[in-house]
Amino acid sequence: MKETNDIRPIRSYVLRQGRLTKYQANAVKKFSAAWIIPFEKKPIEWENHFSNQDARKIIEIGFGMGTTTAEIAYQLKDDNFIGIEVHTPGVGNLLNLIMTNELKNLKIIHHDAVEVFESMVEIDSLDAIHIFFPDPWHKKRHNKRRLIQEKFLATIYPAMKKNSYLHIATDWEDYAQWIINTIDQFDGLEIKTREYFIKPSYRPDTKYEKRGVGLGHKVWDILSVKR
Numbered sequence: 054m055k056e057t058n059d060i061r062p063i064r065s066y067v068l069r070q071g072r073l074t075k076y077q078a079n080a081v082k083k084f085s086a087a088w089i090i091p092f093e094k095k096p097i098e099w100e101n102h103f104s105n106q107d108a109r110k111i112i113e114i115g116f117g118m119g120t121t122t123a124e125i126a127y128q129l130k131d132d133n134f135i136g137i138e139v140h141t142p143g144v145g146n147l148l149n150l151i152m153t154n155e156l157k158n159l160k161i162i163h164h165d166a167v168e169v170f171e172s173m174v175e176i177d178s179l180d181a182i183h184i185f186f187p188d189p190w191h192k193k194r195h196n197k198r199r200l201i202q203e204k205f206l207a208t209i210y211p212a213m214k215k216n217s218y219l220h221i222a223t224d225w226e227d228y229a230q231w232i233i234n235t236i237d238q239f240d241g242l243e244i245k246t247r248e249y250f251i252k253p254s255y256r257p258d259t260k261y262e263k264r265g266v267g268l269g270h271k272v273w274d275i276l277s278v279k280r
């Protein structure tokens with residue numbers, strides 16, 4: 054009998070197989086070398102991946118199909134972005150958007166964001182973190198899979214510079230309250246405004262947001278700042 058002492062970590066995602074179109078597969082094959090930063094247990098060398106060294110450094114966690122990510126990078130050309138995602142079709146889709154829009158300020162890490170922050174993101178290095186519509190895991194027994202937890206904030210917090218911001222958007226009221234409570238109880242992050250229904254101008258509607266709004270959900274934009 055096989056024995057193991059490994060305790061499987063609780064992940065915030067389930068890897069869905071298949072549904073990789075030819076167009077996405079082709080992008081992964083052709084463009085990964087130039088636009089994907091490989092997962093490694095060493096700090097990201099931003100200066101080797103981006104030409105503008107004075108730009109703000111922004112990481113987006115869980116970009117899905119990447120449409121919003123590409124739009125933001127297109128609008129904010131003076132900022133440098135890294136998008137992190139585990140879902141291969143999304144990575145292929147964003148690679149195609151990077152090529153079509155000739156985005157030089159956006160790279161991708163195709164890996165679990167928790168491990169990326171644990172191994173690759175340096176202390177005091179980021180100007181902002183974006184997390185748009187993280188999986189709500191709304192059934193009680195699945196709540197433990199939610200990305201936003203005290204432990205997760207403790208993992209990303211050291212990477213944030215003083216006065217940098219964390220922007221989380223969700224269309225699940227219960228998750229919104231959970232996120233607000235988790236941040237309120239976390240020492241070092243301060244919610245910037247309690248006006249959650251005002252969307253910052255740089256964030257276009259995302260795919261998941263449109264679905265939520267179609268279901269009659271309201272959208273919370275929760276912005277906090279590192280003190």
Ligand SMILES: C[S@@+](CC[C@H](N)C(=O)[O-])C[C@H]1O[C@@H](n2cnc3c(N)ncnc32)[C@H](O)[C@@H]1O
Pocket residue numbers: 065066114115116117118137138139140143164165166167184185186187188189200259260261262
């Ligand atoms: C509900 S979708 C939202 C996608 C996109 N932000 C949007 O609004 O359309 C959440 C995404 O987060 C990704 N995700 C969840 N946990 C992750 C993790 N630990 N690391 C990287 N990606 C993750 C999932 O694969 C999924 O694509």
